Amino acid sequence: MKQIYLDHASTTPVRPEVVEAMLPYFTEQFGNPSSIYPLGQEASDAVADARETLAGLIGAAPREVYFTSGGTESDNWAIKGFARANAGKGKHLITSAIEHHAVLHACEALEKEGFEVTYLPVDEHGLVRPADFEAAIRPDTTLASIMFANNEIGTIEPVAELAAIAREHGVAFHTDAVQAFGHEPIDVKEMGIDMLSASSHKIYGPKGTGLLYIRKGVKVENFIDGGQQERGRRGSTENVPGIVGFARAAELAAADMAGEHDRQLALRDHAIRRILDEIPSAKLNGSWESRLANNVNFSFEFIEGEGMLLQLAARGICVSSGSACTSGSLDPSHVLLAIGLPHEIAHGSLRMTIGRDTTLEDVDFAVDSLKTTLANLRMMSPLYEDFQQGKVESVIERFKADGFPYAN
Amino acid sequence: MAMNYSDKVMEHFTNPQNVGEIENASGCGTVGNAVCGDIMRVYLDIDDNGVIQDAKFKTFGCGAAIATSSMATVLVKGKTVQEALEVTNKAVMDALDGLPPVKVHCSLLAEEAIHAALWDYAEKHGIVIEGLEKPVTDIGEHDHHHGVELVEDEDDL
Numbered sequence: 223m224k225q226i227y228l229d230h231a232s233t234t235p236v237r238p239e240v241v242e243a244m245l246p247y248f249t250e251q252f253g254n255p256s257s258i259y260p261l262g263q264e265a266s267d268a269v270a271d272a273r274e275t276l277a278g279l280i281g282a283a284p285r286e287v288y289f290t291s292g293g294t295e296s297d298n299w300a301i302k303g304f305a306r307a308n309a310g311k312g313k314h315l316i317t318s319a320i321e322h323h324a325v326l327h328a329c330e331a332l333e334k335e336g337f338e339v340t341y342l343p344v345d346e347h348g349l350v351r352p353a354d355f356e357a358a359i360r361p362d363t364t365l366a367s368i369m370f371a372n373n374e375i376g377t378i379e380p381v382a383e384l385a386a387i388a389r390e391h392g393v394a395f396h397t398d399a400v401q402a403f404g405h406e407p408i409d410v411k412e413m414g415i416d417m418l419s420a421s422s423h424k425i426y427g428p429k430g431t432g433l434l435y436i437r438k439g440v441k442v443e444n445f446i447d448g449g450q451q452e453r454g455r456r457g458s459t460e461n462v463p464g465i466v467g468f469a470r471a472a473e474l475a476a477a478d479m480a481g482e483h484d485r486q487l488a489l490r491d492h493a494i495r496r497i498l499d500e501i502p503s504a505k506l507n508g509s510w511e512s513r514l515a516n517n518v519n520f521s522f523e524f525i526e527g528e529g530m531l532l533q534l535a536a537r538g539i540c541v542s543s544g545s546a547c548t549s550g551s552l553d554p555s556h557v558l559l560a561i562g563l564p565h566e567i568a569h570g571s572l573r574m575t576i577g578r579d580t581t582l583e584d585v586d587f588a589v590d591s592l593k594t595t596l597a598n599l600r601m602m603s604p605l606y607e608d609f610q611q612g613k614v615e616s617v618i619e620r621f622k623a624d625g626f627p628y629a630n
Numbered sequence: 631m632a633m634n635y636s637d638k639v640m641e642h643f644t645n646p647q648n649v650g651e652i653e654n655a656s657g658c659g660t661v662g663n664a665v666c667g668d669i670m671r672v673y674l675d676i677d678d679n680g681v682i683q684d685a686k687f688k689t690f691g692c693g694a695a696i697a698t699s700s701m702a703t704v705l706v707k708g709k710t711v712q713e714a715l716e717v718t719n720k721a722v723m724d725a726l727d728g729l730p731p732v733k734v735h736c737s738l739l740a741e742e743a744i745h746a747a748l749w750d751y752a753e754k755h756g757i758v759i760e761g762l763e764k765p766v767t768d769i770g771e772h773d774h775h776h777g778v779e780l781v782e783d784e785d786d787l
Contacts, residue, residue, distance in 0.1 A: 525690065
């Protein structure tokens with residue numbers, strides 16, 4: 223059976239060019255970058271080149287880019303490292319309710335240490351309101367962390383605007399750009415970003431590698447005590463093949479970013495339009511206008527997400543859901559709840575994220591399969607039976623009545 | 631979280647038995663709620679001798695919820711009301727070759743859905759089924775699904 227992978231926000235396959243760039247660093251060029259002989263120096267040069275490439279792609283200086291094990295580590299370092307290093311100035315942080323758990327749980331850990339955190343609400347499209355952000359800033363606020371783009375619903379936040387407000391008030395601004403880096407143009411200087419997290423495996427690079435940009439002059443605690451790697455701030459022998467692969471993947475992503483963005487966006491809009499036209503009781507989650515080019519996220523009423531995922535998987539389609547049953551917890555996605563979805567329709571959500579290899583045929587096959595799957599599950603659903611008999615009202619009808627534009 | 635469902639669970643999820651409604655059912659019970667993500671409705675057709683002639687279900691829920699509903703209806707068909715009480719959550723789980731720990735509550739819900747339908751039957755016919763207690767969960771007023779999950783977590787440790 224043909225596999226149709228539509229979960230590129232989870233992870234991506236490593237591009238052959240990236241593997242090729244990495245391979246020598248496992249075998250012939252296996253040296254430790256800290257060693258003085260040529261084998262070590264070659265590895266050290268490869269890491270330096272990668273740092274320069276990645277820094278150039280976000281408008282940073284190479285010495286402002288630190289390699290990490292991935293997006294989660296970068297978020298932890300930025301938030302905990304900054305908060306602790308600047309605790310003397312204040313112990314209040316601002317973030318949003320829809321951040322990745324890497325940010326939310328890092329903030330919760332700091333709360334246990336006596337920090338206070340404001341979790342900003344978002345509007346029905348998942349956007350942080352700049353006025354709310356400004357109003358949350360206090361004299362003791364030291365750091366704000368607002369994601370560049372949301373991993374579940376794809377909403378792109380007004381990062382430049384928020385960063386400008388932060389700077390005006392002397393608050394440092396971190397952004398988790400794991401879903402945006404390599405997909406959306408980013409210039410940290412132009413956008414006023416003080417710290418930025420990015421990951422390799424979301425852009426067709428290897429897993430286990432990420433970066434944290436820390437603007438020169440921003441005070442952050444060291445993250446791993448050890449050797450002199452990463453200028454002594456994050457000890458541990460560099461993951462040379464991973465770093466080389468990350469840089470190569472980023473370079474390739476940058477080379478055709480605009481073209482690939484527009485191609486994926488056309489597929490995304492095709493999928494969204496078809497679902498809105500052809501599937502009743504469906505609601506687009508997130509903003510249509512300010513949205514990642516590869517993200518489709520819907521809630522379907524009267525069904526539960528895990529059943530939908532299993533039936534789609536049986537047809538070779540790999541997608542994900544914000545349902546509690548697929549997360550291993552009892553609560554559905556915190557992102558879907560934050561944009562105002564009641565539990566019952568948050569359970570029935572579906573995320574499809576398009577990638578470089580996705581074709582129009584793939585998207586059409588996925589939507590066709592989705593229609594069949596939903597018809598099967600609704601036929602089995604007591605809620606759908608009650609709805610058809612007029613015993614319960616549709617939650618999505620309420621959204622439409624309240625003026626939410628993208629629902630059927 | 632990746633689910634490790636047995637082949638039997640996948641079989642009953644992919645090809646569920648007894649999906650549907652029974653018009654003028656002898657008993658019908660609905661348990662669970664949409665907020666938690668599981669609702670099961672069971673219809674029973676019971677003859678004058680107290681034998682379950684037919685059972686149908688509708689379920690809103692995950693793969694395990696659908697599979698346990700399917701299996702529970704298969705198990706009670708042809709049984710007397712008294713025998714149907716022996717179709718416990720454990721019996722349903724065993725018949726499905728087990729469930730992942732976080733899904734055990736689905737089998738409890740299936741047992742309760744059968745009990746709720748039997749309770750409805752007993753009430754409608756003015757009879758008492760020995761050993762049957764009024765089901766505790768119903769749409770909008772249940773929270774023990776969470777309690778069950780906690781107990782299950784403890785068992786895991």
